[in-house]
Amino acid sequence: MGFCLRLAARLPFLFIAGRIYGAAALGRFAYAVLIVEFAAQLATLGLKRGLAQQLAHTDKPHACIAWDALIVAATGSALAMALLILFPQAMYPTSSIQGLDRLLPITIIALAWSDIMLAALAYRHDVAATVRARAVVEPVIISVAALALAFVPRMVERGDGLIIAYVLSMVGALAASAIPFFRSYGLPREWRPEPGPLWHMARRNVPVAAADAVEWGSRRVDIAVLGLFFRPEVVGIYYVAQNVASLPAKLKTSFDPILGPVVARNLKDNDKEAVARQVRQVGFWVIGAQLGVALALAIPGEAVMGLVGPAFVAGTAALAFLLAAEVVAAMAAVSEAALIYVARHRNMWISLAMIALEAGLAVVLILAMRAFETPLMWQATGPAIGLLLALGFAAVAKSRLLCRILGSRVNGWRWALIWAAGAGTIVGYLATFLPEWAELLFGIPAIMVAFGAVLWTKGFGPQDRELFRMSKEEIADLEDLDGLEIPAPGTTGDVAR
Numbered sequence: 001m002g003f004c005l006r007l008a009a010r011l012p013f014l015f016i017a018g019r020i021y022g023a024a025a026l027g028r029f030a031y032a033v034l035i036v037e038f039a040a041q042l043a044t045l046g047l048k049r050g051l052a053q054q055l056a057h058t059d060k061p062h063a064c065i066a067w068d069a070l071i072v073a074a075t076g077s078a079l080a081m082a083l084l085i086l087f088p089q090a091m092y093p094t095s096s097i098q099g100l101d102r103l104l105p106i107t108i109i110a111l112a113w114s115d116i117m118l119a120a121l122a123y124r125h126d127v128a129a130t131v132r133a134r135a136v137v138e139p140v141i142i143s144v145a146a147l148a149l150a151f152v153p154r155m156v157e158r159g160d161g162l163i164i165a166y167v168l169s170m171v172g173a174l175a176a177s178a179i180p181f182f183r184s185y186g187l188p189r190e191w192r193p194e195p196g197p198l199w200h201m202a203r204r205n206v207p208v209a210a211a212d213a214v215e216w217g218s219r220r221v222d223i224a225v226l227g228l229f230f231r232p233e234v235v236g237i238y239y240v241a242q243n244v245a246s247l248p249a250k251l252k253t254s255f256d257p258i259l260g261p262v263v264a265r266n267l268k269d270n271d272k273e274a275v276a277r278q279v280r281q282v283g284f285w286v287i288g289a290q291l292g293v294a295l296a297l298a299i300p301g302e303a304v305m306g307l308v309g310p311a312f313v314a315g316t317a318a319l320a321f322l323l324a325a326e327v328v329a330a331m332a333a334v335s336e337a338a339l340i341y342v343a344r345h346r347n348m349w350i351s352l353a354m355i356a357l358e359a360g361l362a363v364v365l366i367l368a369m370r371a372f373e374t375p376l377m378w379q380a381t382g383p384a385i386g387l388l389l390a391l392g393f394a395a396v397a398k399s400r401l402l403c404r405i406l407g408s409r410v411n412g413w414r415w416a417l418i419w420a421a422g423a424g425t426i427v428g429y430l431a432t433f434l435p436e437w438a439e440l441l442f443g444i445p446a447i448m449v450a451f452g453a454v455l456w457t458k459g460f461g462p463q464d465r466e467l468f469r470m471s472k473e474e475i476a477d478l479e480d481l482d483g484l485e486i487p488a489p490g491t492t493g494d495v496a497r
Helices: 002-009 011-021 023-043 047-056 062-086 101-123 128-149 153-158 160-184 195-204 206-218 221-229 232-245 249-268 272-298 301-306 310-342 344-371 382-406 416-431 436-458 462-469 472-477
Strands: none
Touching: 011 023, 011 128, 011 160, 011 232, 023 062, 023 101, 023 160, 023 206, 023 221, 023 232, 047 062, 047 101, 047 249, 062 101, 101 128, 101 160, 128 160, 153 160, 206 344, 206 382, 221 232, 221 344, 221 382, 232 272, 232 301, 232 310, 232 382, 249 272, 249 310, 272 301, 272 310, 272 382, 272 416, 272 436, 301 310, 301 436, 310 344, 310 382, 344 382, 416 436
């Protein structure tokens, strides 16, 4: 349910921003948010994912560990906010500073604290809190606020409406994260910040922080490159394509709250086979869902981009490359969930190589297409193609590294994905003969239904189907979800199950 909400969460905001504020204002906003969110990623110092390991390997009360993490994030956020408030040109390199532009960095601490609180709740299997904060509260507030502020002409002219809407959404997400956090962890007893352990926690998580920043940056360096080569209108069009393309990637983040703690506990017990089994299974689910959603968005790509405004249809080619990149990235993303615990430094170096490769390819492709005088928006696909190639490199490198460490296969690929993709493509091709509104209203669901039906019948085994049928209470009764071995129906193991 959370994944379905996330699919549609940001689309109303993109529609409002594109139709009312325009591509130029949206491009300027996109670049500023890029810098702010990058600063927030660094401010958490890897604790967004590293907190699970901290909680799994400590004798201290969990509330004390969680509050230690919040202090670390607050310190990093304060430094980042001070730098961006003093040097706002980092957020707006190609335009003047005016209006409420300097307000944007205050969202850094809201972002960092919200991530830490949700990570702490995820360790206790409270995934609903993440869904409420990220898929309900945050997108609803930003869409409603952007629409309400659109009635103030000055807010539209200077683009302040988008900035204020973003700040309000981050504050709302923080409140939605804090309420369940206090209910679950409460205030720590007999706790006081200790500089020594806090510094050790921050230093230990530097490789994880780097991996997080690189993974996040790999989806943003293309915007950074575009901002240096193209005017804000082009950046705004590409930003919409990127947001639409990132919808499949949200499925992987839906599994993060469960996969991280599961991997941490199994590694504590030195059960490498269980880790490999979980990576294989979740990898298949993520690849399957991302491929299905990618087909549903790419085949009617012009109609999807046209929803935001006629000017945005020019970004359809970029959308297709970005959707392909997300499918390729699935295995790297799932493998990294285990690598940050068993090979954090090597994982970091692969990630750094990937982002360097992506940036280099983006610049080379843009310059090459300019030399051949290709159309402007085709030049803007250079970063998307660079991302696709770089993520392919990372997927192969990270899955092979994890396979060597665990001594077992981790690749989640199953040949049934080809059959499912074929079914979805045929249905999608037929849908393109419908009027544009019908292509969106009926074509997208039809593609996903056809893809899902074939995948369920051809690709899902007994373990996959049984886990999907289990109730919340049954899952809660399991000591370790990752250790579950489900026999085929009709075998003697059914009684044990």
